[in-house]
Amino acid sequence: MTDNKIDSPLISGQDSMRVFEGLNRGMSRRNALQMLGVAGVAAVGAGSLFGAAGKLFADEAATPGKGKPGGRIRVAGMSSSTADTLDPAKGALSTDYARHYMFYNGLTRFDPHLVPQLELAERIDNTDATLWTITLRKDVTFHNGKTLSAADVVFSLSRHKDPLTGSKVMPLMEQFVEIKATGTNEVQIRLSAPNAELPSILAVSHLLIVPEGTTDFNAGVGTGPFKVKEFKPGVRSVAVRNTGYWKPGLPYLDEIEFIAIGDEASRVNALLSGDVHMINEVNPRSTTRIKASAKHRVVDAPSGNYTDLIIRQDQMPGKSAEFTQAMKHLMDREQIKSAVFRGFAVVGNDHPIAPGSRYYNADLPQTVYDPEKAKFLLKKAGMESISMPLVASPAATGSVDIAVLLQQSAKQAGLKLDVNRLPSDGYWSNHWMKHPLSFGNINPRPNADVMFSQFFQSKAPWNESGWQNDQFDQLLMLARGETDDAKRSKMYADMQTLVHDHCGIGVPVFISNIDGVDQRIKGYGSNPLGGFMGYMFAEQVWLDA
Amino acid sequence: MNSNTLWLIGRRLGAAIVALLIVSMVVFAITAVLPGDAAQQSLGQFATPEQVAALRLKLGLDQPGVLRYLHWLMNLLSGDMGLSVSNAMPVTELMAGRVPNTLMLAAATALVSVPVALVLGIGSAMGRGGRIDSFLSFFTLAMVAVPEFLVATLAVLIFAVNLGWLSALSYASDITSPWQFMRTYALPVMTLCCVIVAQMSRMTRAAVIDQLDSPYVEMARLKGVSPMRIVLRHALPNAIGPIANAIALSLSYLLGGVVIVETIFNYPGIASLMVDAVTNRDMALVQACTMLFCTAYLGLVLIADLCAILSNPRLRNQ
Numbered sequence: 068m069t070d071n072k073i074d075s076p077l078i079s080g081q082d083s084m085r086v087f088e089g090l091n092r093g094m095s096r097r098n099a100l101q102m103l104g105v106a107g108v109a110a111v112g113a114g115s116l117f118g119a120a121g122k123l124f125a126d127e128a129a130t131p132g133k134g135k136p137g138g139r140i141r142v143a144g145m146s147s148s149t150a151d152t153l154d155p156a157k158g159a160l161s162t163d164y165a166r167h168y169m170f171y172n173g174l175t176r177f178d179p180h181l182v183p184q185l186e187l188a189e190r191i192d193n194t195d196a197t198l199w200t201i202t203l204r205k206d207v208t209f210h211n212g213k214t215l216s217a218a219d220v221v222f223s224l225s226r227h228k229d230p231l232t233g234s235k236v237m238p239l240m241e242q243f244v245e246i247k248a249t250g251t252n253e254v255q256i257r258l259s260a261p262n263a264e265l266p267s268i269l270a271v272s273h274l275l276i277v278p279e280g281t282t283d284f285n286a287g288v289g290t291g292p293f294k295v296k297e298f299k300p301g302v303r304s305v306a307v308r309n310t311g312y313w314k315p316g317l318p319y320l321d322e323i324e325f326i327a328i329g330d331e332a333s334r335v336n337a338l339l340s341g342d343v344h345m346i347n348e349v350n351p352r353s354t355t356r357i358k359a360s361a362k363h364r365v366v367d368a369p370s371g372n373y374t375d376l377i378i379r380q381d382q383m384p385g386k387s388a389e390f391t392q393a394m395k396h397l398m399d400r401e402q403i404k405s406a407v408f409r410g411f412a413v414v415g416n417d418h419p420i421a422p423g424s425r426y427y428n429a430d431l432p433q434t435v436y437d438p439e440k441a442k443f444l445l446k447k448a449g450m451e452s453i454s455m456p457l458v459a460s461p462a463a464t465g466s467v468d469i470a471v472l473l474q475q476s477a478k479q480a481g482l483k484l485d486v487n488r489l490p491s492d493g494y495w496s497n498h499w500m501k502h503p504l505s506f507g508n509i510n511p512r513p514n515a516d517v518m519f520s521q522f523f524q525s526k527a528p529w530n531e532s533g534w535q536n537d538q539f540d541q542l543l544m545l546a547r548g549e550t551d552d553a554k555r556s557k558m559y560a561d562m563q564t565l566v567h568d569h570c571g572i573g574v575p576v577f578i579s580n581i582d583g584v585d586q587r588i589k590g591y592g593s594n595p596l597g598g599f600m601g602y603m604f605a606e607q608v609w610l611d612a
Numbered sequence: 613m614n615s616n617t618l619w620l621i622g623r624r625l626g627a628a629i630v631a632l633l634i635v636s637m638v639v640f641a642i643t644a645v646l647p648g649d650a651a652q653q654s655l656g657q658f659a660t661p662e663q664v665a666a667l668r669l670k671l672g673l674d675q676p677g678v679l680r681y682l683h684w685l686m687n688l689l690s691g692d693m694g695l696s697v698s699n700a701m702p703v704t705e706l707m708a709g710r711v712p713n714t715l716m717l718a719a720a721t722a723l724v725s726v727p728v729a730l731v732l733g734i735g736s737a738m739g740r741g742g743r744i745d746s747f748l749s750f751f752t753l754a755m756v757a758v759p760e761f762l763v764a765t766l767a768v769l770i771f772a773v774n775l776g777w778l779s780a781l782s783y784a785s786d787i788t789s790p791w792q793f794m795r796t797y798a799l800p801v802m803t804l805c806c807v808i809v810a811q812m813s814r815m816t817r818a819a820v821i822d823q824l825d826s827p828y829v830e831m832a833r834l835k836g837v838s839p840m841r842i843v844l845r846h847a848l849p850n851a852i853g854p855i856a857n858a859i860a861l862s863l864s865y866l867l868g869g870v871v872i873v874e875t876i877f878n879y880p881g882i883a884s885l886m887v888d889a890v891t892n893r894d895m896a897l898v899q900a901c902t903m904l905f906c907t908a909y910l911g912l913v914l915i916a917d918l919c920a921i922l923s924n925p926r927l928r929n930q
Contacts, residue, residue, distance in 0.1 A: 143878075148888035149706060149897065150654065150698035159656045230666035238660055285701075299709055300699050301888055302880040326781075328878045332765060333780070337878070340772040340780040492891065493647030495656065528660055 134590055138610030139322040142599070143334050145348040147327030151300035154284035155275040156227055156234040161347060162327050164272045164602035166298075169306045169323065170210075171275035171289030174201060174220065175266050177601060179594050181425065181513065183266040187215065187276055187290065189252075196261035196550055201269075203252040207313045209278050210287075210294045217248035222279040224256070236273040238528065239517060261548030263555070267514045272602065292318035292606040302326070306605070319590075319609035338363060338583045344610075345588060347598030349581040351409030357583045366582040368593030369413055371421040371511030371518075374463050376473070376573035379503050381533040384455065385571050389448035393441040394504075395434050397476045398469075398575045402436075407468040411581055415574035418566040419509065419518045422577070424595065426515045426559035431567055438479040445480055454483040458505035462494035464578060466506035500531050507531050511596050515559050519543050523566055532571030539565045587612045617921060621914070628910045632903060639902045640681050643895060649673055650697040650893040671697055684899060694896030698888075703900045706885065711904075714881040717804075718866035720797050725805045725812065726859060732809065733816025733855075738843055740821060752810040764803040764876045771799060782877040800877045804870060808862040815858030816851070823847035853920030860916035868905035 144162040152158065155167045176186040185191070187207060192200045207215040224246045227234040234240070245257040258265070268274070278288055287295035290313065293306035303326040308318055326343070328334040335353045337343045339360055349357065354365045378385040378394055385391055400414045413422055417434050420427050445451050459470035467488055474484045489498055499507055512518040521527055524543055525535045539562055546558040566572065580598040584591050590608045594601025600608075651667040652659060668674050672683075687694055693703040732752070736745040772780035782796050823829060824847055832842050871883040882901060889897035 148698070148891060149696060149701075149885065149894065150888070150892050152699060157654075230660075230663045231670055233655055233663060233667055235656065237663055285699075299880075300701070300706075301885065302709065326878060328781070330875050333768070333876045333878065336765075336768045336773050337780045340768070340776065342772070342779055342781045496648040496652040496659075 134319040134609035135611055136316075136319050136321075136609070138320050138612060139324070140320060140344040140585075140588070140608075140610055141324045141326065141342065142345040142604075143337055143343040144325065144327040144346075144599075145331075145334065146329055147301050149301040151304075152284065153287040153295070153298060153304075155223075155273050155277065156232050156236070158272055159235060161597060161599065161602060162325070164597070165599050165605070166287075166304055166306075166325060167272050167275055168291065168603045169293040169325075169605040170287040170291040170295060171277065172207075172291050173270050173272070173275045174203075175270040176603070177267070177270045177513070177594065177596060179592055179601075181267070181595055183270045186270075187220075188269070191266055193265070196263040196265070196548060197258050199256040199258070199265055200249070201254045201256065203254070204313065205252055207290050208311060209290055210309060211278070213278055215276070215290055216251050216279075217254045218279045219276055220254045221246050221248050222281075223276045224254075224274060227273070234273060236271065238521065239268065239271075260544065261550075262516065263547065263550050264514045264516045268517065271513050293323060296322070314606070318606045320605070323605055335583060338585070341585075344585040345591075345599070345604070346583045347580065349583045351411045351581065353583075354409070354411070354581060362586050364584055364586055366584055366591060366593055367411055368580040368582065368595070368598065369421070369423060370577060370580050370595045370597060371419075371424060372464075372509070372578045372580070372597075373415055373419065373421075373574045373576065374466050374469065374506055374508045374578065375531070376469075376575070377500060377502075377505050377507050377531045378571035378573065379500075379533050380535070380571040382503055384448070384450055384453065385503055385532065387448040387450065388569070389444040390450055391571050393444035393448070393480065393482075395573045396437045396441040396444070397473060397480060397482070398434075398573055399436040399472060399476055400434075400575045403465075403469055403472060403575045406472065407465045408576060408578060411579040412576040413579065415576050416567060417570070417572060417574050418563040419522065419572075419574060420515055420559070420563055421511075421595065424515070426556055426563075428560040428563040430560070431564055434567070436476070438476055441477075441482075442480040445482060451481050452483070454485065455504055456487045456502070457484045458487045458489060458498060458502040460489040460491055460494040460498065460506070462489075462491035463499075463506040463508035466508070469575060470506065500529070500533075513596075515562075516543070516547055519562060519566075523562075523570065523572075534570045534572075536565060536569060617918070620917070620921070624910075624914050624917075628907070628914075631910060632906055635902060635906050636685070636899055637681070639898060640677070640684075640895070643890065643893065643898055644677050646890075646893065648893060650895065653891070653893050654698055680895070684896065688899075693900050696889075696897050697894045698892040698897075703896050706897065707882070707900060707904070710880055710882045710885050713879065714867060714870075714883070717797070717800060717870070717879065717881060718863065721801050721804045721808070721866055722863055724801055725809045725862075728805070729809045729812035729859075730816055730855070733813035734820055734843060734848070736813070737817045737820035737824065738839060740824075748813070752813055755806050755810040756814075758806070760803055760807050761872050761876060763806050764799070764873060767799050767803060768876070780877070782879040800873050800879060803873055804866065808865065812855075812858050812862050816855050819851035819854040819858075820847055822854075823850045826850075849923055852923040853916075856916040856919040857913070860912040864905075864909040864912050867908045868901075 144165060146160050147162050152163055153166060153170065155171055158164050158167055172187050174186060174188040175183040178184050187204055189202045189204045203215060203217060203220065209215065224243065226232045227237055227240040230237065242259045242262060243256055244259045247255055249255045276290065281288065285298055287298060292309055292312050294309050295304065296307045297305040303324060306323045306325065308321050312318065328337055331348065331350050331353065334346045335349060335356060338346045339356065349365065357363050357365050376394060376398065378391050380386060395417055404410060404412045404414055416431055457470050457473065459466040461467060470486045474486055477484045498505065509522060512521065520543060522529050522531055523534065523539065524530060525540050542558050542562050546555050549555045549558065582598045587610055588608050589611045591604065592600050594603065650671055651664050651673055655663055655667060672680065684694060696703055696706055732748055736748040739745045768780050771778045778798050779795055782800050820843065829842055829847055832846050868883055870881065871887055873879065874881045874884045882904065886898065886901035889901060
């Protein structure tokens with residue numbers, strides 16, 4: 068395949084909605100494209116579903132002039148500590164991401180359906196999905212007055228490859244063999260192997276663009292809609308409107324004070340008493356309190372976040388395929404959804420792609436709760452009355468409750484599980500993936516490729532269950548280089564089937580994000596990436612007071 | 613103040629230095645035993661081994677613990693508290709942002725709680741066995757028994773959410789008028805008072821009653837001195853020692869032990885800073901906070917002892 072130009076105006080916001088809803092109903096990607104009457108586009112590849120740069124605003128809820136300018140709001144996130152950072156590479160928590168999107172922009176940006184849209188990039192061309200050329204917008208300046216240039220992009224992307232940067236996406240960046248400036252406004256990226264999903268990788272918060280040579284990130288100098296007025300790690304940040312923002316008419320708000328209240332009950336109280344306008348990570352149990360208030364509303368955002376049962380495949384009892392299968396049948400998904408998450412969840416099917424996401428395989432039969440079948444499988448494996456420890460921790464959301472439910476259903480199949488509840492502190496470094504039966508929690512990833520490469524590929528460091536499957540690995544590599552979207556879709560469907568049938572991962576539900584929002588906040592939507600509109604609320608909301 | 617008192621102060625200061633040294637060693641050892649280190653905590657769930665190794669090298673975590681401790685100690689002696697591992701800011705800067713907040717909250721609470729506790733304690737001692745005493749005893753014991761998170765949460769629900777009179781959050785930085793100060797500090801101060809007033813008034817009551825039972829008070833009563841004068845002029849000066857100690861203990865709690873109140877009201881004080889430091893395995897910050905708490909505690913106890921000595925002619929002239 069030769070150069071693909073992907074800057075033609077393809078899709079309007081309404082079309083995009085229509086397609087997304089269609090995909091939710093299980094329509095194939097090819098059908099979706101035909102629906103738009105642009106069948107020829109299918110040949111262009113997945114990363115190409117861009118609106119043109121000029122159509123950027125039409126795809127988002129925030130059309131210039133729609134919102135009301137002015138106003139100051141206070142927002143409370145869920146966690147804050149002295150480890151808070153304004154270095155995009157180190158962002159670890161929702162608080163960090165939300166701040167990063169206030170002060171920085173990426174080359175691309177996720178829309179509410181996780182389709183990447185052009186941001187600082189004016190156009191993105193590729194040859195065989197391996198050699199990518201990114202042309203930057205010319206009218207963009209940093210908060211310190213410096214004009215955005217290719218050198219800044221090269222610096223921002225290259226620093227992730229240095230272990231000392233402490234980047235959270237270092238493994239993802241290993242495929243970037245060469246990043247170089249080929250002009251003042253042009254950057255060329257050579258990948259180690261084809262990856263048609265590059266535009267969506269460039270949209271992750273860690274790859275937001277900082278000025279070349281930055282060493283002290285506490286000043287938060289970026290190109291974003293807000294400038295740093297105050298930043299005290301563990302206390303608060305105050306962001307003021309960037310009057311010279313390159314998107315005309317945005318942002319609406321004058322000032323955003325961002326704090327964090329770790330205690331959930333206190334966070335809800337702060338919202339209800341009017342001290343803050345917006346909170347995230349509301350416990351499903353608290354939603355009735357927020358709904359009871361006329362001044363506030365609950366925003367339920369389905370997401371790709373899941374807490375999974377990890378059955379290690381490289382040791383007993385997980386080595387037995389029957390045992391693994393039995394464990395999957397012992398999870399009462401409906402009960403987990405209603406009892407643990409009060410309905411704020413979507414039932415999962417033992418693979419990491421959430422219903423409604425791109426490439427979700429809707430034809431895969433749902434694993435159902437069936438203790439009889441589990442009993443039969445356990446008997447077949449010769450493990451009818453064994454006793455196993457099951458490791459859970461508050462660090463993996465809801466896992467302690469899920470473990471207790473699982474313990475009850477396992478009893479019916481004759482399996483005795485001892486729930487071993489471990490503290491959050493040190494769980495990820497000392498216990499995660501290290502027990503025959505335990506729980507993990509995986510945050511939403513930008514696309515199916517990243518998800519599969521990081522957590523399911525045989526040699527992936529976070530291959531949670533130690534699963535080895537050559538066929539899966541081959542499919543993964545093939546899909547990455549495949550620019551025909553229909554074929555990619557089929558490959559991803561096959562990979563979901565393999566994970567569903569053979570991998571040692573049980574995904575009972577996908578956990579929805581719940582935000583609490585003041586009624587006066589307008590323009591607030593949802594994004595599968597996370598709460599606070601995928602952490603990107605700052606530029607899009609306004610205050611109608 | 614005579615040579616005796618000065619000798620006492622000198623001895624206490626010497627002991628304090630030894631105590632601080634021992635505490636710093638113990639804290640260092642305990643933090644080292646905790647699972648995971650600063651590099652792992654900072655890189656999080658999805659760290660790769662190369663990253664952890666590189667960061668350990670950068671932070672000097674590859675060196676043996678004893679060496680790291682000595683290194684920290686040498687820096688401290690030259691006045692350098694070190695850098696915070698989690699965000700590369702100087703520890704002194706992080707502390708400087710929080711210490712005034714903690715002192716302000718402690719001062720406001722002390723200003724309200726100490727007089728109230730003294731009045732309640734002396735009042736119930738005077739009416740010992742009577743109706744007021746039983747009521748106050750019941751009330752203060754109940755206050756001690758109710759955990760502070762419950763008091764705080766209930767107070768927020770009633771005064772901030774339902775009535776809307778006060779703020780659910782306490783910011784030290786947004787205060788411009790005395791009225792705002794009241795609004796901001798009312799709930800945390802009230803919560804903390806519930807806890808420490810009870811302790812201090814119980815101690816005051818016990819100390820005063822102890823004196824009221826002594827022969828010289830009986831003598832005074834036989835001579836017809838008024839009850840008020842007996843308590844204030846005769847019993848109280850002798851009870852100041854134990855009372856001062858009770859107050860010192862309560863105040864030292866205000867300086868470092870108010871994590872729950874800081875969490876619920878989102879008050880940026882020193883206690884939550886220390887919790888962060890431990891979570892992030894941020895050794896320099898943990899040590900600095902510990903040293904601060906320990907020094908404050910030793911200082912308060914020393915002041916309490918001095919109060920006891922100076923208020924008592926027998927001890928003063930020994």
